[in-house]
Amino acid sequence: MAQSSGEGHGAAAHPVAARILAEGRMDLLAVRTKAVTELNRVNAQLVQVQCGHLVAVPISRRAREPGALSDFLLDIGLDPFGHWNTLYYAADPEGAKVMDALAFGPEAEGLFEAEFTAVIERARSDWETFLADPASLDEPTLRSYRAALAAALRDLAGVLQDRAYAGRAHRWMHFFGMAPRDPAAPPAPRPAGLPPSPARRASVPQAAPAAVPAPAPGGFEAARARHEARVAALRRQLGSDAAVDLVPVALCPGAIVPGPMADWLLAIGADPFGTWNVVLRPGDEAAAQALGLPRPDVPDDGRFAAEAAALVSGLMAVWSAFARGPEGGDPARAEAMRGYLREALAAGTARWRAALAGAGAVNRQEPGAG
Numbered sequence: 311m312a313q314s315s316g317e318g319h320g321a322a323a324h325p326v327a328a329r330i331l332a333e334g335r336m337d338l339l340a341v342r343t344k345a346v347t348e349l350n351r352v353n354a355q356l357v358q359v360q361c362g363h364l365v366a367v368p369i370s371r372r373a374r375e376p377g378a379l380s381d382f383l384l385d386i387g388l389d390p391f392g393h394w395n396t397l398y399y400a401a402d403p404e405g406a407k408v409m410d411a412l413a414f415g416p417e418a419e420g421l422f423e424a425e426f427t428a429v430i431e432r433a434r435s436d437w438e439t440f441l442a443d444p445a446s447l448d449e450p451t452l453r454s455y456r457a458a459l460a461a462a463l464r465d466l467a468g469v470l471q472d473r474a475y476a477g478r479a480h481r482w483m484h485f486f487g488m489a490p491r492d493p494a495a496p497p498a499p500r501p502a503g504l505p506p507s508p509a510r511r512a513s514v515p516q517a518a519p520a521a522v523p524a525p526a527p528g529g530f531e532a533a534r535a536r537h538e539a540r541v542a543a544l545r546r547q548l549g550s551d552a553a554v555d556l557v558p559v560a561l562c563p564g565a566i567v568p569g570p571m572a573d574w575l576l577a578i579g580a581d582p583f584g585t586w587n588v589v590l591r592p593g594d595e596a597a598a599q600a601l602g603l604p605r606p607d608v609p610d611d612g613r614f615a616a617e618a619a620a621l622v623s624g625l626m627a628v629w630s631a632f633a634r635g636p637e638g639g640d641p642a643r644a645e646a647m648r649g650y651l652r653e654a655l656a657a658g659t660a661r662w663r664a665a666l667a668g669a670g671a672v673n674r675q676e677p678g679a680g
Contacts, residue, residue, distance in 0.1 A: 327447045330456070336384050338376060345391035352485045362405025364482055365414040367397045369467055370427045379427070382434040386460045394464045397421070397474050398482060410479040410493070417617065422470045424658030425624040428650045429466055429504070432632065433459055435646075436507045446508050458505040466504075473620070506635055529576045530568050537583030544590065555593035561662050562587055562618035574626055575655075578648040586656045587618070589666045614662040621658045625651050 345366070353363035373379045374390045383390045399414035400406035406413035440446055440455060479490045537558070545556055560566045565575055565582040572582045580586065592598035632638060632647050 324444055324447045326449050327441065327452060330449065330452055331385050334387075336387075336389060338374075338380055338384065338390065341389045341391045342374070345389075345396075348486075352482070355485050356405075356409075356482065361400075361408050361482070363401050365399045365401050365418075367399060367414075367418050367421075369395050369397060369422050369470055370430055371420070371423060372427050373430055379430055379434060382437055383430070383463075386437065386456045386463075388460050388463060393486065393488075394467045397471065398480070400482070409481045411482055412474065412478065420658075420661060421474065421617070422624070424654035424656075425621055425628070426467065426470060427657075428625065428654040429628055430463065431650055432628075432647065433463060433504050436504060440507045451508050455505065455508050462504050470624075504631065504635065530572055530582070533572075533576065533581050533583050534566075536581065537588065540583075541590065556590045557593040558583075559589050559591055559666060560587055561589065561614050561659050561666070562622050563612065563615055564619055565622060571622060571626070574629070575622070578629065578651050580652050580655055585663070586659050589663050591666065614659075614665070618659060618662065622655070625654055625658075 349366055356363050368374055380390045399418055400409055400411045403413045477493050479493055481490050483490045564571050565587055575582045
């Protein structure tokens with residue numbers, strides 16, 4: 311049996327917590343094997359009725375790897391390989407048409423990885439804070455909070471599934487014993503977010519929820535000026551201002567215009583014009599040769615704009631739920647959450663940056679690099 315993530319945080323030494331966490335605790339390898347077996351069974355049935363087969367993609371792949379996140383999920387009774395953490399796609403367009411489902415493509419991998427992993431990380435941190443407070447570890451409180459965390463994560467994952475599955479029936483669901491979706495059904499009400507920790511509720515005075523701090527005056531213009539200086543410096547490094555044409559392309563164009571999205575990014579310490587969002591592409595042959603890349607046919611490429619906007623909007627919702635909670639007024643916790651969100655932005659856009667810039671240019675987006 312895998313170790314509980316509560317070990318080292320007071321749970322193992324507390325007899326009530328140790329007993330409850332050990333009750334029916336799943337083994338990571340066993341649940342993985344179970345998920346693979348179930349998918350193989352469903353695919354065999356789909357092939358028999360000429361529907362092709364399914365590809366299963368985790369919402370949070372990190373949550374399925376051995377380590378702190380999967381230990382935490384097993385502690386609270388969630389199967390990291392369960393349907394709640396999985397998106398299913400038809401393996402080919404023909405199967406997608408028959409099952410009224412989404413067809414698998416490269417864009418499916420990691421679609422919500424950064425966004426949802428940040429949520430699980432926060433829930434794990436809340437859980438560890440709770441386990442570290444022996445005064446809170448009576449049986450009714452532990453069972454209640456454990457169940458509330460599991461339900462909240464299932465509900466929040468369901469929001470992401472709704473976003474991915476919208477407008478289609480997904481008839482494959484029948485083979486998992488679930489009712490197919492109604493494509494015309496309105497979206498379910500958004501869940502309230504993660505529950506407050508009983509440990510913090512008992513020991514920390516309730517603070518007013520933190521709003522996103524207003525960016526400093528001139529923050530957006532200062533960010534734009536830094537971006538322009540970066541582009542000019544890289545041009546000088548590659549050749550000259552006149553000889554080398556670099557075309558900045560924003561993955562999320564809505565982030566580089568004044569408004570709520572840019573204000574929020576600045577407030578969490580993320581530069582709207584930073585390399586997580588803006589890719590420099592060669593606009594002429596001189597730049598293409600300097601970067602070691604073919605010149606793109608279409609310099610201004612917005613193929614990832616909708617997905618990038620959804621990523622930023624989702625992380626804004628994560629912050630909003632955090633700010634409304636009892637820890638929203640804790641400066642240390644707020645700063646830690648800002649750090650999680652900045653990491654999630656960088657991780658979430660990494661594959662799009664690579665697709666736009668190419669491996670050779672990703673390392674040459676900053677002056678002095680490569």
